[in-house]
Amino acid sequence: MLAIAVLAAGKGTRMKSALPKVLQTLGGTTLLERVLKSCQQLNPDRQLVIVGHKAEQIEKQMKDHINLEFVLQEPQNGTGHAVKQLDKVLQSFKGELLVLNGDVPLLSSETLIKLVTEHRRKKTSVTLLTALLENPTGYGRVFANEEGLVKRIVEDRDCNKEEKKNNLINSGIYCFDWQSLRKVLPKLNNNNSQGELYITDTIGMFESSRHIEVEDTNEVNGINNREQLSICEEYLQSKIRNHWMNEGVTFIHPSSCTISDNCKIGRDVVIEPQTHIRGKCIIGDSCRIGPGTFLNNSTLGKRVNAIYSVISESTVENDVSIGPFSHLRPGSNVSDRSRIGNFVEIKNSQIGRSSKVNHLSYIGDTKLGAEVNIGAGTITANFDGKQKHKTSIGDRSKTGANSVLVAPIILGQDVTVGAGSTLTKNVPSNALAISRSKQLIKESWIKISPP
Ligand code: UD1
Numbered sequence: 001m002l003a004i005a006v007l008a009a010g011k012g013t014r015m016k017s018a019l020p021k022v023l024q025t026l027g028g029t030t031l032l033e034r035v036l037k038s039c040q041q042l043n044p045d046r047q048l049v050i051v052g053h054k055a056e057q058i059e060k061q062m063k064d065h066i067n068l069e070f071v072l073q074e075p076q077n078g079t080g081h082a083v084k085q086l087d088k089v090l091q092s093f094k095g096e097l098l099v100l101n102g103d104v105p106l107l108s109s110e111t112l113i114k115l116v117t118e119h120r121r122k123k124t125s126v127t128l129l130t131a132l133l134e135n136p137t138g139y140g141r142v143f144a145n146e147e148g149l150v151k152r153i154v155e156d157r158d159c160n161k162e163e164k165k166n167n168l169i170n171s172g173i174y175c176f177d178w179q180s181l182r183k184v185l186p187k188l189n190n191n192n193s194q195g196e197l198y199i200t201d202t203i204g205m206f207e208s209s210r211h212i213e214v215e216d217t218n219e220v221n222g223i224n225n226r227e228q229l230s231i232c233e234e235y236l237q238s239k240i241r242n243h244w245m246n247e248g249v250t251f252i253h254p255s256s257c258t259i260s261d262n263c264k265i266g267r268d269v270v271i272e273p274q275t276h277i278r279g280k281c282i283i284g285d286s287c288r289i290g291p292g293t294f295l296n297n298s299t300l301g302k303r304v305n306a307i308y309s310v311i312s313e314s315t316v317e318n319d320v321s322i323g324p325f326s327h328l329r330p331g332s333n334v335s336d337r338s339r340i341g342n343f344v345e346i347k348n349s350q351i352g353r354s355s356k357v358n359h360l361s362y363i364g365d366t367k368l369g370a371e372v373n374i375g376a377g378t379i380t381a382n383f384d385g386k387q388k389h390k391t392s393i394g395d396r397s398k399t400g401a402n403s404v405l406v407a408p409i410i411l412g413q414d415v416t417v418g419a420g421s422t423l424t425k426n427v428p429s430n431a432l433a434i435s436r437s438k439q440l441i442k443e444s445w446i447k448i449s450p451p
């Protein structure tokens with residue numbers, strides 16, 4: 001049997017944030033979710049999260065995760081005190097307890113599998129994950145012999161000068177034999193610089209404690225402040241980009257782009273500089289995104305070009321061209337072979353296939369048919385000050401430059417709207433609608449005086 005327990009009750013004082021530390025995000029996913037995800041391949045029988053500071057907020061955020069058990073630690077008297085709270089919920093449990101720090105989010109599943117496997121093979125009371133760091137400042141130091149047996153862990157702030165030179169650090173990830181751990185937990189004391197119960201003090205209480213060293217030291221980066229958060233983000237981003245490069249995606253200037261880890265990107269996609277892909281995005285083969293484009297929770301078909309544009313919670317089908325400087329707001333759906341051009345805003349609207357909205361338009365709450373041509377500066381006036389209203393424009397219709405369509409309004413198929421018209425009434429199919437004052441000419445308005 002395997003139980004995992006994530007320590008997530010601390011305040012995260014050093015983050016200086018209103019948000020509990022484990023709810024900070026990396027690559028668009030919270031630290032806590034990342035830690036839990038890294039354990040999934042182990043198929044744990046129990047999944048416990050120890051919460052305290054802003055416990056309700058954390059529980060609410062994690063409500064969609066099935067099989068999570070929250071254990072309250074109140075007040076928060078250190079990592080050892082946190083693990084002590086498990087005694088009430090794991091009384092009859094027998095097997096391994098994998099303890100993870102909620103602020104160590106870059107662990108790979110492979111590393112955790114290795115830790116648990118090694119622990120089971122060696123049959124010790126605890127196996128902990130360590131790393132040799134060039135700069136071990138801030139981490140607990142692990143004192144071990146050449147056979148991998150650990151004597152004790154001393155926290156950075158409790159180390160003397162000599163001890164500080166040891167650069168073998170504690171990652172905060174431990175695989176315990178739960179029943180052995182239970183027996184030593186009552187012996188913990190708070191005789192340290194923080195006056196807290198440290199889980200690290202249990203290590204010296206067992207007959208044998210072992211450690212294994214992580215291969216990639218980046219995996220055990222802990223996050224206590226924003227600087228460390230940014231270091232982890234940078235590492236993660238380069239990992240995500242390298243992954244997609246190996247899947248056939250070209251990055252023109254990789255380090256200027258960010259991508260969340262919930263995306264899917266097709267083959268022969270080119271990501272131009274300064275492009276950011278957030279949330280859950282799907283990008284089809286042979287798209288060209290950017291430069292300077294922001295995508296959020298959107299789906300793009302094949303061969304879509306999007307340059308200097310923002311696309312949010314929208315769907316774009318195949319062979320569509322977007323931008324430069326277009327804004328697709330939530331609920332927009334652009335069909336095959338359409339074109340959304342310069343300085344155009346689309347909101348909650350369907351754009352039929354092969355339609356064009358090329359210049360300076362606002363299209364909101366609108367259903368546009370196929371092969372429609374929206375003239376420069378056409379606006380759907382969808383808001384009457386109180387409510388939003390809908391516009392419908394049939395296939396092959398054309399609006400002249402600077403038309404205003406006051407919603408609710410329906411234009412049939414093959415309608416032509418004269419430039420500069422403000423329409424407030426429906427237009428039947430095949431009609432021409434013009435609504436503007438007639439041009440007046442007054443000749444010799446400027447009197448030419450004789451020389
Ligand atoms: C801890 C380890 C240190 C290790 C480092 C790795 C201890 C005493 N020290 O130090 O050896 O090198 O992690 O990153 O364990 N937490 C609770 N309840 C509490 C206090 C903390 O749940 O009462 C949680 C925090 O939310 C956090 C984790 O435990 O997720 C670690 O706490 P933190 O204060 O960050 O420990 P470090 O000083 O980083």
Ligand code: CA
Nearest residue numbers: 103222223224
């Ligand atoms: Ca920490």
